[in-house]
Amino acid sequence: MISTEKRIFLRHTHWFCLVLAGISLLLFTTVLKKYYLNIFPIQFAVIALITVFSHIRLMNAVRLNVLKFNTAYLAIMSIKLFMYFVFILICLLLNRSNAIDVVVPFLVLYIFYTIFEVVEISTFLKKNTNSSN
Numbered sequence: 001m002i003s004t005e006k007r008i009f010l011r012h013t014h015w016f017c018l019v020l021a022g023i024s025l026l027l028f029t030t031v032l033k034k035y036y037l038n039i040f041p042i043q044f045a046v047i048a049l050i051t052v053f054s055h056i057r058l059m060n061a062v063r064l065n066v067l068k069f070n071t072a073y074l075a076i077m078s079i080k081l082f083m084y085f086v087f088i089l090i091c092l093l094l095n096r097s098n099a100i101d102v103v104v105p106f107l108v109l110y111i112f113y114t115i116f117e118v119v120e121i122s123t124f125l126k127k128n129t130n131s132s133n
Helices: 004-029 040-064 066-094 096-132
Strands: none
Touching: 004 040, 004 096, 040 066, 040 096, 066 096
């Protein structure tokens, strides 16, 4: 059974992904049309999935022991960054001629999803630490 907090997070993620996909679609069909690569939807999906799984792991870590959150956060973020690094290296090896067109959208997505995840985990931590006091 999925907890209420996880459902809320998944709902927020769903809407965030839809809004970001809509903005991306709008930009890549108009202003940035010449920079679009077929790998962008794969990048979008990989970043979204890794964000969801890492955030759920963080939520589980907080549930187990709030005091060990910092250690869990650093471990999960390190694994996440390593996975992103491997993914972007594979993308660059497959498409060397358009390296900037591969990296820039990835970094923009990474920044947006990182901001989203920080806001979500901060909200979750505030609710969780207030309820335990």
